[in-house]
Each structure stands twice: as C-alpha cells, then as structure tokens.
Amino acid sequence: MTDGPVLTCDGLLKRYGDRLAVDGVGFTVSEGECYGLLGPNGAGKTTTISMICGLVPCDAGSVWVAGRSINARSVAAKAAIGYVPQEVALYPELSAAENLRFFGRLYGLSGAELARRVGEVLETVGLTDRAGDRIEGYSGGMKRRANIAAGLLNHPRLLVLDEPTVGVDPQSRNSILETVESLRSAGLAVLYTTHYMEEAERLCDRIGIIDGGKLVAEGTRRQLVDLVGGRDRVRVAADGDLAAFAQRCRALPGVESAEDVGDAVELVAADGRRVLRPLIEAADACGVEMWSVEVAEPDLEAVFLSLTGRELRD
Amino acid sequence: MRAAFWVAVTEMRRRLRDRSVIITAFVAPFALAAIMGIAFHPSASGGFVTIGLADLSPTPAARAVVDAAVKGASIPPEVSVVRYSSFTAMRNDVRRGRIAGGVVVPPDFVTKAFAFAAEAMPLTPQQVRATATVVGHGNGNSTRPPSWAPRVIATKSAPVGAAIAADLVGAINSRLAAGTLAASVTYGGQRPPVAQLEPSEVRAAGVAPAVLVVNRGQSARQSLVGYFAPAMAIVFLFIGAGTGARSILAEREGGTLARLVAAPVRAASVIGGKIAGLLGLAILSILTMWVATSRLFGASWGATGPVLALSVATAVSMAGVAILVAANARDQARADLAVLITGLVLALFGGNFFPPGSLPPLLAKLSLATPNGWALQGFGDLALDGAGARAIVGPVIALTGFALVCGSLALVRARQVIRL
Numbered sequence: 001m002t003d004g005p006v007l008t009c010d011g012l013l014k015r016y017g018d019r020l021a022v023d024g025v026g027f028t029v030s031e032g033e034c035y036g037l038l039g040p041n042g043a044g045k046t047t048t049i050s051m052i053c054g055l056v057p058c059d060a061g062s063v064w065v066a067g068r069s070i071n072a073r074s075v076a077a078k079a080a081i082g083y084v085p086q087e088v089a090l091y092p093e094l095s096a097a098e099n100l101r102f103f104g105r106l107y108g109l110s111g112a113e114l115a116r117r118v119g120e121v122l123e124t125v126g127l128t129d130r131a132g133d134r135i136e137g138y139s140g141g142m143k144r145r146a147n148i149a150a151g152l153l154n155h156p157r158l159l160v161l162d163e164p165t166v167g168v169d170p171q172s173r174n175s176i177l178e179t180v181e182s183l184r185s186a187g188l189a190v191l192y193t194t195h196y197m198e199e200a201e202r203l204c205d206r207i208g209i210i211d212g213g214k215l216v217a218e219g220t221r222r223q224l225v226d227l228v229g230g231r232d233r234v235r236v237a238a239d240g241d242l243a244a245f246a247q248r249c250r251a252l253p254g255v256e257s258a259e260d261v262g263d264a265v266e267l268v269a270a271d272g273r274r275v276l277r278p279l280i281e282a283a284d285a286c287g288v289e290m291w292s293v294e295v296a297e298p299d300l301e302a303v304f305l306s307l308t309g310r311e312l313r314d
Numbered sequence: 315m316r317a318a319f320w321v322a323v324t325e326m327r328r329r330l331r332d333r334s335v336i337i338t339a340f341v342a343p344f345a346l347a348a349i350m351g352i353a354f355h356p357s358a359s360g361g362f363v364t365i366g367l368a369d370l371s372p373t374p375a376a377r378a379v380v381d382a383a384v385k386g387a388s389i390p391p392e393v394s395v396v397r398y399s400s401f402t403a404m405r406n407d408v409r410r411g412r413i414a415g416g417v418v419v420p421p422d423f424v425t426k427a428f429a430f431a432a433e434a435m436p437l438t439p440q441q442v443r444a445t446a447t448v449v450g451h452g453n454g455n456s457t458r459p460p461s462w463a464p465r466v467i468a469t470k471s472a473p474v475g476a477a478i479a480a481d482l483v484g485a486i487n488s489r490l491a492a493g494t495l496a497a498s499v500t501y502g503g504q505r506p507p508v509a510q511l512e513p514s515e516v517r518a519a520g521v522a523p524a525v526l527v528v529n530r531g532q533s534a535r536q537s538l539v540g541y542f543a544p545a546m547a548i549v550f551l552f553i554g555a556g557t558g559a560r561s562i563l564a565e566r567e568g569g570t571l572a573r574l575v576a577a578p579v580r581a582a583s584v585i586g587g588k589i590a591g592l593l594g595l596a597i598l599s600i601l602t603m604w605v606a607t608s609r610l611f612g613a614s615w616g617a618t619g620p621v622l623a624l625s626v627a628t629a630v631s632m633a634g635v636a637i638l639v640a641a642n643a644r645d646q647a648r649a650d651l652a653v654l655i656t657g658l659v660l661a662l663f664g665g666n667f668f669p670p671g672s673l674p675p676l677l678a679k680l681s682l683a684t685p686n687g688w689a690l691q692g693f694g695d696l697a698l699d700g701a702g703a704r705a706i707v708g709p710v711i712a713l714t715g716f717a718l719v720c721g722s723l724a725l726v727r728a729r730q731v732i733r734l
C-alpha cells in the first residue's frame with residue numbers, strides 16, 4: 001500500500017472559550033499499528049479524535065489520513081476513516097441491520113455490496129443472529145459491539161475508537177479487545193483512546209499519554225517506563241538462609257536493593273529479566289531452594305503518576 | 315442528493331416507529347377535530363353570534379314579507395341579526411370576521427317566490443317533481459339553487475355562523491313557503507297546492523336552497539369537522555415538526571450526529587435530509603387528516619389540486635417556524651417546552667381552537683399575523699362552493715413568506731448546531 005503512516009497529525013489545537021481542550025498534540029499511526037491515547041477524564045481525547053475525524057474544526061494544526069488532508073470541510077477524504085464514537089451512536093428504534101444499512105449508504109455502499117458488507121461486519125462483532133432486533137433491546141455490551149460494526153462498514157484504512165469498552169461487562173470487553181486485535185493484524189491503523197491502562201498495555205503498540213490537552217509522553221510501554229526511570233520488582237520465594245541470599249543479591253549488577261521479608265526476598269532492579277540468571281546462580285551458591293520468581297514491571301499507572309503527579313483514575 | 319434522500323427516509327422511518335409520533339401526527343388531531351366538530355355545533359354553542367341580513371327587496375311590500383318571515387323564524391336568543399343595505403358591505407364584514415355569517419335575500423326573491431307558488435298550482439305531478447329537482451337538494455340532478463333564492467354568505471373560518479345563517483335561511487324559506495301557499499289558495503286555484511305537493515316536496519322547495527349554498531352542500535356538522543380537521547392537523551404538525559427538529563439536538567447528544575458528520579457527506583445533505591424527513595411526515599399527517607375526515611365524516615376540503623398545494627405550503631411554513639423555535643433552544647427539554655408554548659399561542663391567535671368568526675374583530679384580524687391564520691383562511695375559502703385555485707393564492711404567498719423567513723433563520727442556526 002502507500003508508504004508512510006496512515007495518520008499524521010501535527011500541532012492540533014482546540015480552544016473552547018478560555019479553556020485549551022487540546023494543546024499542540026501530534027503523532028502518527030502506521031498500517032497494522034495500534035496507537036493508544038491514554039488519559040483521564042477531560043484530558044482531551046475525544047476532542048483530539050473529533051479533529052482527526054473532521055467533526056470539529058481545528059484552531060491550529062493539520063491532519064492527514066491516507067495522504068489526504070482532513071478538516072471540517074473535507075468530504076471525500078473522510079471515506080478512509082472508520083469512526084466509533086464514545087457513546088453508542090445508533091438509532092435505538094431501528095434494528096442493527098437497518099442502522100448498518102443506513103450508515104453504509106452514507107459511505108456510498110448499495111445493493112448486493114451493502115448487504116454483503118453488513119453481513120460481514122455483523123459477523124466480525126458476533127451479532128449475526130441478532131441483526132434483526134432493535135438496538136433498544138440490546139444489552140450494553142451488544143450495543144457497543146454494534147457501535148463498532150458501524151465503524152467498520154467502509155473498509156477504513158484508519159479505525160478510530162473512542163473508549164469503546166466503557167461500562168461493558170468483562171466478557172464483552174474481552175470480545176471487543178479481540179476484535180480490535182484482529183483488525184490490527186489485518187492491517188488497519190488503529191487509534192484507540194482509553195483511560196484503562198490495562199487495555200492500553202494489552203492492545204497498543206505505542207501509547208501517547210495525554211493530560212490537560214497536552215501529549216506529555218509517547219512511546220512503547222517499555223520506552224515510557226524507562227523514560228520515568230521505572231524499576232522492576234522481583235520477588236523470590238525460597239527456603240534457606242534468606243538473609244545471606246539477600247546480601248549476595250545486593251552485590252549483583254543491576255540490582256538496586258534486596259530485602260529479606262521472611263518467606264521471600266524482594267528485589268528492585270532496573271530490568272528484572274536481566275537479573276534472573278545471576279539470581280539463580282546466587283541462590284545455588286547460598287544453598288537456598290527457590291519456589292517461585294515473580295517479576296512485576298512498573299505499570300502505566302506509575303508512569304502517569306510520575307509524569308503528571310496525579311492518579312490516572314479519579 | 316443520494317445521502318440526503320437516505321437521511322430523509324431514515325428520519326421518517328424512525329419517527330413512524332415511535333408510538334408517540336403516531337399519536338401526535340395522526341390519532342390526536344383526528345380525534346380532536348371530530349370532538350370539536352360536535353362540541354361547536356350551533357345548538358351546543360353558548361356564545362353570542364351575530365348574523366347579517368342584506369334584504370335587497372326593492373319594494374316596501376316585499377321587505378315587509380321578508381321582515382315577517384324573519385320575525386316568524388324562531389331565532390335563538392343568543393343570535394342577533396344585523397341589517398345591511400348592500401351585499402358587498404355584508405360580505406366584507408363576513409370576510410373580516412365581524413359577523414359570523416350573513417343571509418342575502420335577492421331583489422326578486424319575494425316576487426319569484428310568489429310566482430313560483432302560483433305556477434306550482436296547476437302543475438302536473440311530473441312538472442312539480444321537475445321543479446322540485448331544480449330547487450331541491452339531494453336528488454343529484456342539479457345542485458344549483460335558483461338565482462333568486464336567499465343565499466348564505468359565510469367563510470368557512472366562521473362555521474358556527476354559517477350553520478346559524480343556514481338555519482335562518484331555512485326559517486325564512488319555510489315561512490315564505492307557507493305564506494305563498496296560503497296566498498295562492500286565496501287567488502282562487504281550483505285545487506289547493508298543498509294537496510298537489512307532497513310534504514317532503516314542500517320542504518324541498520322551501521328549505522333546500524339555503525342549505526345548498528353553504529359549503530358545497532355540507533351539513534353544519536360536516537362543515538365544522540371540515541374546519542377543525544385542518545385546524546387540528548396544523549396544531550399537531552407544528553408540534554410534530556418541533557419535536558422532529560429537537561431530535562437533531564437529541565442526535566447531537568446521542569452521538570449519531572457525530573457519526574453522520576464523520577461520514578463522507580456534506581453537512582447540507584444531512585440538514586437537508588433531516589428537514590425533508592420532517593416535512594414528509596408533516597405533509598403525510600395533514601393529508602391523512604384530509605382523507606380520513608372526508609371518508610369518515612363526508613367533510614369536504616375542496617378541489618384536490620389546491621388542497622394538496624395548500625397542505626404542502628402549510629406544512630412547510632409551520633415546520634419552518636417550529637424548526638426555528640426548536641433550533642434556538644439550549645437543550646432538549648427547553649426545546650420541547652418552547653415548541654409546545656409557541657404552538658399553542660399560534661393556535662390560539664390563529665383560530666385553530668376558536669374560529670375567527672366567533673372572536674372579537676381585533677383578535678380575528680390578529681389571526682393573519684400567524685401562519686395558522688393564513689392556512690385556515692386558505693382552507694376555509696377552498697371549502698366554499700365553487701372555490702378554485704384562486705382562493706389559495708394569497709394564503710400560499712403568505713405561508714411561503716413565513717417559511718422563507720423562518721426557514722432561513724433556522725438553517726443558519728442548524729449549521730451551528732451541526733458543528734457539534
């Protein structure tokens with residue numbers, strides 16, 4: 001396909017009265033990549049997405065999708081975007097199939113092609129057998145899945161999902177995440193906003209952390225963790241002379257601290273995975289018998305806290 | 315264009331699935347028109363009504379005959395009769411709503427009536443039947459009364475007055491018929507005419523002409539239902555259009571509007587489609603009313619072409635005002651309230667609840683400051699006997715004016731709304 005990222009946005013700025021809702025946000029998303037925008041309520045995620053999809057005009061900055069400029073006035077270029085709004089944006093008094101046929105027509109689909117495509121997207125989100133039921137009779141999770149289906153109708157190059165799992169039961173959430181994963185594998189560029197760090201960690205190749213309208217950091221999970229100097233925690237459950245074992249551990253390269261906590265030794269290391277082999281050797285040397293080793297990498301919650309001084313969730 | 319079409323179709327389909335829309339657009343206006351048609355029947359109306367009488371008889375003797383007939387007609391106490399010396403003066407007052415209706419006694423009525431009675435005497439039963447057909451009502455051969463018979467002048471916007479005036483004409487006629495028949499006996503005919511004319515034929519000869527001139531041979535009830543049918547349809551299509559326009563606000567809050575704007579279609583197609591869907595429903599509701607009241611009550615709205623044209627003009631202008639009101643509200647609840655209040659105020663002044671003929675003159679005049687008033691005048695004139703396309707030219711122009719002004723203001727606002 002085309003070279004370069006599917007989505008490029010740069011210097012996006014949106015002002016509502018005195019409030020800067022989005023302040024200089026810019027990033028790229030490539031084919032087959034899932035980019036996560038992670039931020040708390042009111043961070044500016046929806047506003048950023050709205051500018052990318054051409055729903056609200058930017059006060060400054062530019063958006064390019066599949067090589068074409070997007071703004072509130074562009075019509076044809078929007079055909080490359082699949083948009084899944086934060087709320088369930090379907091007509092409750094129409095069935096899922098009727099909704100999908102209607103929105104499909106807005107994307108220029110018709111006749112047999114429309115029917116086929118509606119069938120395909122219903123299949124993708126697992127709603128084929130409920131296609132004829134009105135949306136108002138759907139459960140929350142089914143509504144959300146139908147909402148995603150509507151964003152897939154037009155075979156988008158860029159799929160934009162705005163917090164698609166809010167208020168959804170774990171089972172539906174899992175099915176939604178699986179759908180997104182498979183779409184990404186199929187080559188879509190996915191832009192995913194969330195304030196659940198677990199989702200961002202599981203789904204996203206790269207994550208942009210947004211707060212107060214600003215993109216405060218960006219990168220893979222590891223890069224973000226390294227950025228704030230995050231340390232892994234390693235817990236070794238073992239029998240034997242744990243005090244001596246802890247002593248020995250402190251001398252290992254990359255280990256910053258080691259503590260005997262009774263039934264285990266807890267270590268803090270720059271990179272937990274690198275110290276595993278020396279740890280086993282040290283245990284052997286002390287005659288300590290290991291039961292289990294757990295490595296806990298710092299999570300995005302911690303990254304967010306250290307970047308903004310605030311918790312991710314209110 | 316294609317997108318706008320599907321937006322319109324989907325809008326209508328959605329609204330027709332909504333039970334409250336079915337009730338407000340189709341059931342409620344029909345039920346109310348039927349109820350008000352019965353409630354406003356002259357015998358049930360408690361208010362005072364003024365009826366004009368233009369007696370154009372040339373001689374004092376003839377005028378005395380008419381006076382005697384009027385006195386003899388048992389006019390209810392709440393009806394007062396005002397005399398006019400000219401037909402035009404009275405017609406203008408009826409048009410302006412100063413009087414609820416009027417009765418004209420043509421110059422040659424008294425002499426013709428006497429001559430008719432005199433001629434009737436020696437006629438064979440066949441000839442009698444032929445004459446009765448000309449004069450009479452309901453045979454289907456001819457619906458034209460003789461030119462000398464008293465006529466009722468009424469606009470349909472004053473149906474109460476029209477019905478009472480028709481009663482008055484009936485009373486004059488029957489008094490005169492009795493008088494002339496009695497007179498002809500004293501002229502020395504061999505056989506008394508009463509013996510020759512069947513009682514029903516006497517009634518036909520006397521009463522029928524009056525009824526014939528009112529609203530295409532409508533009974534009072536039919537003409538009242540015929541008045542309230544468009545009147546109620548208009549009230550509800552305003553409210554329907556308002557809630558329809560409000561649903562655009564609901565779509566903004568619900569997010570479907572964002573989805574529409576995210577699609578590769580122009581904003582104009584979205585707005586245009588929404589408005590077309592709204593208008594489609596409004597026109598559908600007024601036309602349903604037309605078909606239902608003419609089928610079920612025999613109410614006549616007038617010639618098909620002009621009724622269609624006026625219905626469309628009415629729907630467009632009422633929807634224009636309603637959209638403007640809804641589009642300027644801050645949220646959905648306020649929009650609903652604003653639409654409801656505006657709709658009721660317009661209906662009150664426009665004459666949807668009280669026909670202008672039964673209102674004080676100032677209020678009757680005020681009705682033309684509303685699109686409702688113009689629409690009702692148009693429908694009223696259309697329903698009058700022999701009215702054609704010319705009857706709706708004024709109302710259609712006025713309604714189009716309302717629609718253009720309010721519609722363009724509403725569009726400006728709608729464009730802001732759609733920019734989320």
Ligand SMILES: Nc1ncnc2c1ncn2[C@@H]1O[C@H](COP(=O)(O)OP(=O)(O)OP(=O)(O)O)[C@@H](O)[C@H]1O
Binds near residue numbers: 040047
């Ligand atoms: N139409 C608007 N008018 C005024 N202010 C707005 C508007 N839309 C958003 N804002 C403001 O812009 C800021 C960012 O809002 P936005 O909806 O983009 O946040 P978000 O990250 O999507 O939050 P959430 O997780 O709650 O969805 C907020 O302070 C919000 O109040």
Ligand SMILES: [Mg+2]
Binds near residue numbers: 045162
């Ligand atoms: Mg949001």
